[in-house]
Amino acid sequence: MKHVILKSLAVAGLAAGLSSAAFAQPKTVTIAVSIPAATHGWTGGVVYHAEETAKQLEKLHPGLKVIVKTSPDGAAQANALEDLMAQKVDALVVLPFNSDELTNPAREVKKRGTFITVVDRGLKDASIQDIYVAGNNPEFGRVAGKYFVDNLKQGNVVVFRGIPTVIDEERVTNFEKALEGSGVKVIDKQYANWNRDDAFRVMQDYLAKHPKIDAVWASDDDMALGIMEAIRQSKREDIKFVLGGAGMKDMIKKVMDGDKMIPADVSYPPAMIATAMNVTAAHFYGSAPMRGTYVLNAQLITKDNAKDHYFPNSPF
Amino acid sequence: MKHVILKSLAVAGLAAGLSSAAFAQPKTVTIAVSIPAATHGWTGGVVYHAEETAKQLEKLHPGLKVIVKTSPDGAAQANALEDLMAQKVDALVVLPFNSDELTNPAREVKKRGTFITVVDRGLKDASIQDIYVAGNNPEFGRVAGKYFVDNLKQGNVVVFRGIPTVIDEERVTNFEKALEGSGVKVIDKQYANWNRDDAFRVMQDYLAKHPKIDAVWASDDDMALGIMEAIRQSKREDIKFVLGGAGMKDMIKKVMDGDKMIPADVSYPPAMIATAMNVTAAHFYGSAPMRGTYVLNAQLITKDNAKDHYFPNSPF
Numbered sequence: 001m002k003h004v005i006l007k008s009l010a011v012a013g014l015a016a017g018l019s020s021a022a023f024a025q026p027k028t029v030t031i032a033v034s035i036p037a038a039t040h041g042w043t044g045g046v047v048y049h050a051e052e053t054a055k056q057l058e059k060l061h062p063g064l065k066v067i068v069k070t071s072p073d074g075a076a077q078a079n080a081l082e083d084l085m086a087q088k089v090d091a092l093v094v095l096p097f098n099s100d101e102l103t104n105p106a107r108e109v110k111k112r113g114t115f116i117t118v119v120d121r122g123l124k125d126a127s128i129q130d131i132y133v134a135g136n137n138p139e140f141g142r143v144a145g146k147y148f149v150d151n152l153k154q155g156n157v158v159v160f161r162g163i164p165t166v167i168d169e170e171r172v173t174n175f176e177k178a179l180e181g182s183g184v185k186v187i188d189k190q191y192a193n194w195n196r197d198d199a200f201r202v203m204q205d206y207l208a209k210h211p212k213i214d215a216v217w218a219s220d221d222d223m224a225l226g227i228m229e230a231i232r233q234s235k236r237e238d239i240k241f242v243l244g245g246a247g248m249k250d251m252i253k254k255v256m257d258g259d260k261m262i263p264a265d266v267s268y269p270p271a272m273i274a275t276a277m278n279v280t281a282a283h284f285y286g287s288a289p290m291r292g293t294y295v296l297n298a299q300l301i302t303k304d305n306a307k308d309h310y311f312p313n314s315p316f
Numbered sequence: 317m318k319h320v321i322l323k324s325l326a327v328a329g330l331a332a333g334l335s336s337a338a339f340a341q342p343k344t345v346t347i348a349v350s351i352p353a354a355t356h357g358w359t360g361g362v363v364y365h366a367e368e369t370a371k372q373l374e375k376l377h378p379g380l381k382v383i384v385k386t387s388p389d390g391a392a393q394a395n396a397l398e399d400l401m402a403q404k405v406d407a408l409v410v411l412p413f414n415s416d417e418l419t420n421p422a423r424e425v426k427k428r429g430t431f432i433t434v435v436d437r438g439l440k441d442a443s444i445q446d447i448y449v450a451g452n453n454p455e456f457g458r459v460a461g462k463y464f465v466d467n468l469k470q471g472n473v474v475v476f477r478g479i480p481t482v483i484d485e486e487r488v489t490n491f492e493k494a495l496e497g498s499g500v501k502v503i504d505k506q507y508a509n510w511n512r513d514d515a516f517r518v519m520q521d522y523l524a525k526h527p528k529i530d531a532v533w534a535s536d537d538d539m540a541l542g543i544m545e546a547i548r549q550s551k552r553e554d555i556k557f558v559l560g561g562a563g564m565k566d567m568i569k570k571v572m573d574g575d576k577m578i579p580a581d582v583s584y585p586p587a588m589i590a591t592a593m594n595v596t597a598a599h600f601y602g603s604a605p606m607r608g609t610y611v612l613n614a615q616l617i618t619k620d621n622a623k624d625h626y627f628p629n630s631p632f
Binding site: 049052053056060130136267269271272274275277278279282285286287288289290291292293294295296297299311 | 365368369372376446452583585587588590591593594595598601602603604605606607608609610611612613615627
């Protein structure tokens with residue numbers, strides 16, 4: 001019976017004009033991708049890029065199945081990982097909500113022999129991961145600082161910090177180091193939690209306190225939106241530009257269009273999930289060693305290269 | 317005329333039973349790979365993996381052309397990069413002989429708008445590279461040290477250093493750090509230039525000086541071969557094992573076969589050229605950000621995972 005089926009498949013293949021090579025069994029691999037749901041802008045981008053890349057990779061590798069699973073919070077994501085163990089998955093690509101809740105569930109998945117790729121936020125035990133893909137936070141600050149030195153040359157800058165974290169500290173420390181010896185001075189810096197409304201309020205405070213502000217390091221595109229609104233309402237004209245960060249679609253569009261207030265951005269791409277999925281698939285398809293740590297560049301996005309960072313169909 | 321040709325192509329396509337999707341123009345990309353010729357074991361592995369991966373990637377991405385060019389020395393490699401500029405290449409993957417001779421030629425290639433991936437040995441100006449792929453030298457030492465702590469537990473170890481370089485320093489420092497607080501003692505360490513004959517002589521010296529040696533950190537598979545020969549000639553039976561490094565085929569085979577003197581190895585894979593070619597191709601095929609630094613793990617290779625590191629057709 002088996003023989004008969006194979007034979008008729010062969011006939012169908014010949015009829016369709018396919019070579020016998022098409023009958024080589026494609027390697028079957030299942031990759032699960034566990035990510036936060038689109039609860040805010042950046043994670044919305046993560047979801048978009050994960051789904052697009054799943055399609056691209058499945059097309060590229062016949063036999064590959066990619067399951068993208070979004071979770072609304074850390075506890076739900078921990079449960080999602082437990083559910084995955086019931087299925088047979090060869091690899092897990094996980095962007096954890098947080099290290100505390102996801103470290104143990106990820107360790108359990110690993111114990112089943114699953115290949116683990118961690119993205120952006122590390123787990124508490126690095127030995128769990130086979131691959132780690134992350135953005136470059138020190139460089140994010142350095143690139144931004146260099147932009148002020150090269151383009152403002154001298155003047156007063158106000159700085160927005162995110163949430164007190166290692167990430168924020170690395171960014172701000174390297175921003176200030178990049179300004180050393182230049183005519184660019186930081187006259188104020190406050191936390192605004194990577195939040196648009198908080199940044200709006202902090203910017204109102206800066207505008208009230210400082211009669212002359214030459215430029216703003218928003219350090220984040222969500223915060224940049226709140227800052228822009230505060231500047232608009234104040235009708236102040238001393239501020240030459242605002243530099244955000246992350247690569248939000250609306251901001252990249254402004255850069256592309258030559259908006260004078262948003263002349264540039266610094267990348268911290270939600271598409272890093274796509275990078276992680278690519279290198280994970282490459283582990284299974286091909287013979288290259290892929291286990292390691294992949295730190296993506298923080299790139300200065302200007303009018304010249306903005307189109308490489310613009311994804312009009314992404315929500316972010 | 318153009319119309320007629322397209323029409324007859326369409327007819328040929330239908331005759332072959334292909335769907336119209338097959339007519340979507342595949343994206344044309346040319347990647348040049350510039351590597352040292354197979355002047356010694358490790359670079360022989362680099363050449364093998366570059367050529368194998370070129371075939372794999374060309375099969376995966378219709379429209380991709382990969383040109384692998386080997387050079388016998390740094391000056392020849394610099395000339396090879398100049399020749400490449402006459403051709404239209406979209407990307408260059410380069411494992412430089414050395415930083416001094418290759419930095420300027422690589423910069424010139426970059427100026428033409430070519431995407432640059434640097435492998436293993438960095439250039440003097442990191443801003444030239446879009447991607448950097450390298451081994452993890454501190455981890456290479458740490459993993460080896462941990463192996464001695466876990467398996468020898470206590471005893472006298474002699475250490476072989478390579479050539480006085482940053483790489484060697486990072487390896488040895490982290491090896492010794494991993495031994496701290498354990499019963500494993502380094503009783504001697506000498507340079508043997510990652511060379512088999514030098515290691516043979518240094519091991520003869522160690523054997524003459526030290527009446528009791530429990531294990532040897534060769535730190536390199538070429539050196540391990542010389543060391544094994546010196547031990548064999550001495551007929552000494554106090555040495556329990558020799559730990560090399562790199563992933564040489566003959567050594568991996570011994571690990572697979574359960575050779576008591578070579579129970580493990582630490583990876584520093586020549587196949588990192590394949591990793592570099594994979595991530596470079598992914599930059600062109602797909603939308604994931606790939607610019608960054610990819611540091612591959614130094615992995616402990618034991619009987620359990622040796623088959624993943626064994627390439628019987630490779631010269632290394």
